[in-house]
Amino acid sequence: MIGLISATAAGAAARDRLAAAWPDRTRVYDGPVGEAVRSAFAECGQLVCFLATGATVRLLAPLLGGKADDPGVVCVDEGGRFAVSLVGGHGGGANELAREVGALLGAEPVVTTATDAVDLPGLDTLGLPFEGAVAAVSRALLDGEPVALEAEVPWPLPALPTSVRGSYTVRLTDRAVEPGEREVLLRPPSLVVGVGASRGAPAEEVLGLIGEALREAGLSVRSVAELATVDAKSQEPGIVAAAERLGVPLVTYPAGRLAAVEVPNPSDAPLAAVGTPSVAEAAALVGGGELLVPKRRSAARPAMATCAVARRPGRGRLAVVGLGPGARDLLTPRAAAELRRASVLVGLDQYVDQIRDLLRPGTRVLESGLGAEEERARTAVAEARRGHAVALIGSGDAGVYAMASPALAEASCDIDVVGVPGVTAALAAGAVLGAPLGHDHVSISLSDLHTPWEVIERRVRAAAEADLVVTFYNPRSRGRHWQLPKALAILAEHREPATPVGVVRNASRADESSRVTTLAELDPAVVDMMTVVTVGNTATRTVAGRMVTPRGYRWQHSTQEDAQ
Secondary structure, three states, X not given: XXXXXXOOHHHHHHHHHHHHHOOOOEEEOOOOHHHHHXXXXXXXXXXXXXXXXXXXXXXXHHXXXXXXXXXXXXXXXXXXXXXXXXXOOOOOOHHHHHHHHHHHHOOEEXXXXXXXXXXXXXXXXXXXXXXXXXXXXXHHHHHOXXXXXXXOOOXXXXXXXXXXXXXXXXXXXXXXXXXXXXXXXEOOOOEEEEEEEOOOOOHHHHHHHHXXXXXXXXXXXXXXXXEEEEHHHOOOHHHHHHHHHHOOOEEEEOHHHHHOOOOOOOOHXXXXXXXXXXXXXXXXXXXXXXXXXXXXXXXXXXXXXXXXXXXXXXOOXXXXXXXXXXXXXXXXXXXXXXXXXXXXXXXXXXXXXHHHHHOOOOOXXXXXXXXXXXXXXXXXXXXXXXXXXXXXXXXXXXXXXXXXXXXXHHOOOOOEEEEEOOOOHHHHHHHHHEEOOXXXXXXEEOOOOOOOHHHHHHHHHHHHHOOOEEEEEOOOOOOOOOHHHHHHHHHHOXXXXXXXXXXXXXXXXXXXXXXXXXXXXXXXXXXXXXXEEEEOOOOOEEEOOEEEOOOOOHHHHHHHHHHO
């Protein structure tokens, strides 16, 4: 819950805007400001104070305990110009809250945390349990000192400016080791503990068995991602309580699914009891991975619990990102966030140049030239399979004549894939021309590099007969000069010579140019590969120099009646 505190009418107005936008996330604290701050500090995970920073600091000072426990506090000035992350930037989430508040209120977020200020991910913000010298290693990263990354378990971390060797170390490990003096341990959730239990097995017996198994295998309990068992044991009190006390989810599987998992130690007893020859080992291995601790029984007599431990490999992450038509303000916030999250960027060299400044230090860039789309797709998928966080970029929307199709054709279920939409060339050009896409429309690429011309021509003819507005991608190049005239001639068989046609080159970019002409007057020689050509349907009109396709055909009918 976010506590909201204000002292003046101006502050209350901004406070109420926030409360209205986030009704389920916020609580307004009225009354004397000092009492309101104290109450909110004790009851809420975060605070937004619509007060001067000096006043807020004086009110907070007696309440502060430690960075691990204090709530995040954001201070917004009376004029609503700035949202300042004041306390708990990382641990309390104040840095991200300042950005959210700023976006909502139109205020500039002010974040002074050192790593955030230089766009480095804080080691305590990666979503992984951590141990060791976070401050010292973070300072070394900020100062450009060599920091080694030792990933004993592959995991899709964001970019870190690390080296092969260094006097400081960031170690990604699920082993039960102590951090060195200049070392940070990151604990990936890589361990799955499969458990089985007789009816009424005490939670202490289940927990004791798990703890003993992890200790003897030299594994960290902080890397346990989940407890897993058979569906029939989903309500077993001892197993449920063990998961709750470990702070991990309890995941259950049907007996038939567990029975299909090959295990080293099957048994007739669980087969008779719950329908699978293995519970602990099969539940640990059902998602794949390496069995680190084979099935073992608790030490009680009679033993009422079994467990096994598997290491599940980290799943790489592939984000297929559309950069939009080129203008920075048409790059979506989600796309920018994915670029900052990636540790590996794959893309066409000219697209990489557009967004290179958005990449975090340490991002590995794999760029190539025109015509290497399939190679880039294979490279991106291969990097994700190695456990990296990968961003594969394309212009416009990555799913429209871009990189999503070849990448997803290569990808399988062993990696996570995220699609990030972008503003397409058709949409960007349409906005420049007016509203040409107001009714049914189709996009057709005139490049026969991947599609035979016979297929393209059949599609153009179908669009012409269906009276669809048509946007032509890749309309004309030095080596392909006859396809656009041919396509226009097909459309002319079904549309009047005065049909509006829009031509936009480099939509949204600094050298953008556009014109609205007609089907009869369009000169294909002015078109190149940087151009989008949009041909209206029989209802499209030119109004005040802009192309407009009505949402229905009533306008066309009424215009014809008026003409009569």
